[in-house]
Amino acid sequence: MLPNPSNNKLQSAQLGDQFSSTGFILAAIGSSVGLGNMWKFPYITGMYGGAAFFLVFIGCLIFVGLPVLLAEMAIGRGGRGSAVSAFNTLSGSKYWGAFGFLAVLGAFAIMSYYGVIAGWTMHYSLISITGSLFENADYTSTFGSFVGGYTPLIWTVIAFLVTGVVIARGIKGGIEKFNKILIPGLMILLVILMVRGLTLPGAGAGVEFFLKPDFSKLTTQSVLVALGHAFFSLSLGMGTMLTYGTYVHRQQSLGKAAVAVGFGDLMYALIAGLIIFPTIFSYGIEPGQGPGLVFMALPAAFAAMPLGNLFGFLFFILLAVAALTSAVSLLEVPVTWAMDKLKMSRAKAAFWVTLICFIVGIPSALSFGVLADFAPGGKTYFDWFDFISSNVLLPVGGLLVTLFTGYAWKRAGEEAGLTGPIYKIWMFLLRYVAPVLIIVIFLFSLGVIKFE
Template sequence: MQNHTSGDNSGKGHSKAERFSSTGFILTAIGSAVGLGNMWKFPYITGKYGGAAFFLLFIVCLLIVGLPVLLAELSIGRGGRGNPASSFFRLSNSKTWGVLGFISIVVPFLILSFYSVIAGWTIHYAVISFSNVLYESSDFTEHFNSFAASNLPVVWQIVVMFLTGWVVAKGISGGIEKFNKILIPGLLALLVILMVRALTLPGGMAGVDFFLRPDFSKLSTESVLVALGHAFFSLSLGMGTMVTYGRYVERQQSLGAASLAVGGGDLIYALIAGLIVFPTSFAFGIEPGQGPGLVFMALPAAFSAMPLGSFFGGLFFILLAIAALTSAVSLLEVPVAFVMDTWKWTRKKATIFTATACGLIGIPSALSVGGILGGYTIAGKPLLDFVDFVCSNILLPMCGLIVTLFVGYVWKKAGEEAGLSSFWFRIWMFVMRYIAPVLVVLIFLYSAGVIGFK
């Protein structure tokens, strides 16, 4: 490919030296995939759709859709050595595909604008849990509502954007990679500590039984689409992050092996998250299907009744904060890389500009959950929920479809870049041409509410 290195010197702060080490890349990609949604969404949907039966279905969906699309995004990034827009353009020599790639730059910017708000909540809750302020009253719903109605969410959102920008500004090896090499092992340690604590709670094993007992009668067409959607979104697909990270991957790195490692890391995190949430919920009679409400309103009640509850509660929210920050870093890197490439800015200047713009755009979302903008809705949804819905249910599947069609039908040297044998290449191409596009469209139709099941 003639354009492999054509993007390496775009931007003063964007030199050829910006490359991941092999281990650093895998940990960083896992950090991007591991996010807040897995902690409250995956256990809930697993329990709802058949426990271990759904978990097995999720693994199948990860193999059929998640990993092939992940490999495609990484290959596009390393092949084009640019941001999503420039990589799509270089590999196709088509401005149309460059424009389509640009959508994958807008999406993470919009996601980070509200994701940073929720990440801020986790840091706030970690602080007030360790200090025991959270447990001074037993009305945790009122505690959250009063917090959301104040200006503190904006303050914590700014803190998150500052921390995220600080990491990204330090570059790939000196910032993003070093950050993930410290935090991902730390995340695993916290997961294990909290899992052991949850499994030793009186009544906790009933939650494990509910989580992991296979009930194949609950599997349905809907459960397949839910598993497909979660396999797709839990790997950070469709948001330009894996394309952008792919540009920093060394030639000798096996993208196939890396994809398997990232998928495995995502799977382990989801499993341990379930072994924390369900035993804790069952031990204290909490309904586990409450989404974000489970984390900020229900689980604090469990921690308050637990020996050393403020300590374990603090660890839990630190765990969430780490998961949120590693994802936030990957989200910010996408538009920062684009700004560096387009305007030839240094990394520091591009990061300050992008993080500031994203933070300002996110302030209305921070004030929309009970704050002064709480009464303002778009399509019946508070601003934060509306932006989340548009990104998650419309733009992400659209970007995923663009990737599958590009690799399946447009980019002729995809297999060469992916480094697959002829056997695996034929399977990959079949998936990218005929299976993944159809399934991504079905995910989109289901997520957007166009098709549904009673």
């Protein structure tokens, strides 16, 4: 017998508000297709060998990402609660729930500075369409002036308001409806920008760099980076997929949903590459520049192309949509916990969690100017939150999921809908492959182990 949802803390009206099958898949895809695949994936691909790196990323997505993704979804639907109570319910032990709180904390920490970046994308959307972005050809200076003042706070408020309102409106009327509108729009924008990129003069060199493998450039370090990106691009280890799984009905095939989400994440990464690489090669931009590629290098390309204002606007709107769909999933994790643990209504939980998360994020918004000199250990407030959440909380959260599903939860296969050889392969990956690789990523990201 599977646990009865009516016995859990998160019940009645809250659990009655569930995703439809399509709505769940779109929301899960919206969570995974965040900023990482648009601004991080191109530059790490550029740094670590182009197409060869992309092929390794695909393998990591299939053999590590999808098994852990399915495990998170199954825990959420089986436990019918927050990341804390779901573990408590399925294990019968409060200790697993205490570990589950790390996922809540991780999602909260990431959202506190992710909302800042979402605000940046919204600001750049506005100054792209008005043309003011292109008035000064020194785009590094333009970006520095923006993040160095108080203006980012205004845009952070807007990003948090949009996210909080969506969460407050519930699962079906808020998160599902939001993603049903934005995810198709996201795909349209991706296709438009991909066509524009592929038709630029000299775009073929960028396509070749991205799609022609050169395995001589692969190193142990590049494989670990691909593995880490595959894991984190699916929003694993932060409780988002677990929390979304709470609101999935019993008739939903979790296996098919996991494959659909993985495929959506992969296609987003592929199209992102077919946007970024043709564009930067057409205009002589270095592909391995880092996150500054988006806000400082690409505007120069848009300024040089016909209708650059329009395509710059579409690009930053694309980023804003990706940021906001991921932000919604991040904020839902601590909101569900507050509804569950503190017995708050959804509206009240959304208000207080959003407000507190914004307050915690204020120093991150000011880390590039007003508080730039506050850098203990050589890291700003923004950098510390990013480092701790990405390199500590998320790997530990992902490791927790694999160990719990692989060893502690005896009915995992039943909830996931897996039997026979497929179940055995899933268990093997969760018990022996994923935990080892996650630990290696964890130690590598902390600098404990190093590879050339």
